[in-house]
Amino acid sequence: MVAQSYTVAFEGVDARSVEVQCAVAPGVPAFSIVGLPDKAVSEARERVRSALAGMAIALPSKRITVNLSPADMPKEGSHFDLPIALSLLAALEIIPKDAVAQTCALGELSLDGTLVPVTGALPAAMAAASEDRALLCPRASGAEAAWVDACTVLGAGSLHEVVQHFTGRLVLEPAKPGEIRTDTGLRDLRDVKGQERAKRALEIAAAGRHHLIFVGTPGSGKSMLAARLPGILPPLTPIEALETSMIHSVAGLLDEGGISRTRPFREPHHTASQAAIIGGGRGAKPGEISLAHNGVLFMDEFPEFPRQVLETLRQPVETGEVMVARANAHVRYACRFMLVAAANPCKCGYLPDAARACSRAPVCGEDYMGRISGPLMDRFDLRIEVPPVAFHDLDLPASGDGSATVAARVAAARAVQTRRFADHKGLRTNADAEGRVLEEIATPDAEGRDLLLRAADRFGLSARGYHRVLRTARTIADLDESETIRRPHLAEALSYRLIAARET
Template sequence: MVAHIGTVAFVGIEARLVDVQVQVASGLPSFTIVGLPDKAVAESRERVRAALGAIGLALPPKRITVNLAPADLPKEGSHYDLAIALGLLVAMEAVASDTVESYIVLGELGLDGAIQAVPGVLLAAMKALELDCGLVCAAASGGEAAWAGEVEIIAAESLLSLINHLKGNQLLNPPTAAIARDVKNIPDLRDIKGQETAKRALEIVAAGGHNLCMVGPPGSGKSMLAARLPGILPPMTAEEVLEVSMIASISGLLTGGGITRNRPFRNPHHSASMAALVGGGLKARPGEISLAHRGVLFLDELPEFQRPALDSLRQPIESGEAVVARANRHVTYPARFQLVA
């Protein structure tokens, strides 16, 4: 018997459907995961084994094969743990297959069977809404996933409570959409005394969505003025809040399981590399310009930045997108920000 569990792989801010296929067959005892898994996915074998042991279940002494299809798509992260565990439970006939076939499942398992929050839950919920299916995630991520709209969400704290819910022995309450606590100490423009010309320039920049370059001697208040620009920008629309939250979700920056309505303000150090600003690295993560989407990117000490890093900002400023092209990955992140230097 082959069990099928749905989950997602993240390519930029796009969630692509992944079919987790679990087979328990006769043969020498083994546990193999195939389908281009990275190190975190390969280590899920031990987390799943320990989590099942914590609820009193042992893996059968048979040959266990887990295939993450499509096999040519790289699989990264620890959010495959829960899908693999549910697939094993279905293959072992501990859970009925029809109870989980219409859900997208993601979550990291602890050794004690607890389901822990993972990045990208909001993107997975949006994919579930698109496919008209449900979502299974950690209880800590339920408030984030609820912003996707009319999606059936099962937010469980542990693997045992999830199994009881699927069997009908326990009812888990659906999560409610949560908003992260607003930052109380946002710098306010009214705190600045004097500098009337500079404050007038900030108001024009905020009203027109312009970029700004400030020149002056050290200690004249340039950094202080730049930090107060987000406080006078117009409130974000619902669409903008969703865009910003999706980038923050894939980056693991959403705290408390809720989204934020504050415009982002990013202030990278002048030693930041081109990949740190634009995005990239081994897993093509979003850079500072994408994390500042719909907000402010402040480059203090602009002449100290590397010349290639500054030249790489030209295309994103013009197009509003950051295209990260690598030999094995081609990812596009939104990057519509206001540059202040």
């Protein structure tokens, strides 16, 4: 007797359909799983055996073979437990075969038959919808999967409920989407005393998704400024929220099925490995750059990261995607993030202060900042020196625009860019523009062009630097509600790139 059920195998955020075939035939009693399973999948037979025993279902004294097709594709994860149990129950004629074949299932079984939530329910629902199948999953994963409107999602609490559903004694209710979560604990930009230039740079970076680096002495407010960036960024659009949630679903970071409209803010420690930052490990899981997709990747103590880790950022920063290539997996992840870095000017941190600097100044500063290669530094649109805050400024009451006011200006600038790139697939912000599109949207007036050419010649701007100045100037003009890039816009964009470069 042979029966089939269906599930998925994950390749990054893509879910590929897998047919779970079960054959019960005469022979030496055995229960084997074939089709390139990993250890977790191979151990499913013991969990399935125990779950069925808890329902007073004894396996026959026959040879049971489960094949995961296509057999040459690696199968990883405990979510194969439920589809293996379904195909076995269908082969034993306990539940109808045709009903099982119309369902895509995933879920881990505990020894008593309880269904345990698994990762990847959202991309699994996308795959099930594309094949016109319903998705059967643990009840705790149903809220996440139910965000896919085109798919009927059924959540069950145990294998016993699943059997009752397929035999007509219980009707599983379709799962409802989880709530849309908004982060109410965002920090206010008004808390930062002084640092008006750095606040302005933060606003420009948020408006155009420009990469930004803060360089300043310890305690000057670099991390404090970066921590307030989520409060001025616009919420994720529905498409961006789905893209980001797909990655977080595979990584197991979606809490109780809720999808957040707040942009991700990831801040890995400088001891993080290359696999943690870029992606890798078992199954080529997404790294911090992909978890920060459509959001912010904040790297504090930037020069302290291993040189190899920093250099691997160069390609993802440019292309917005990364290929995690391993011996047994080649997975592509989206990683369109805003890179915000913070660094001390030297190892001791007090290079600008002659009274507190170490005896190796200024050589220590050159050596320390030399850990950031020229090609990587060239990818930062905004390079800001953050000076120490005077003590008398700390006693002053909070002043300047708060996060709500700045966020409104950023949202208005982003709305302009949305309309501008409506007919350009893959372009969402000024930082994405290149080639002919950049020439169309960022052509300066005569005075601005003259200033840019003279600055490029005098300071030796690279071609990348030249185009990044144009993108930044376009964003400044959008914040100024100007259709044309004028000389003041280019002058401000150049000041953020050139002055800090000379000083550091």
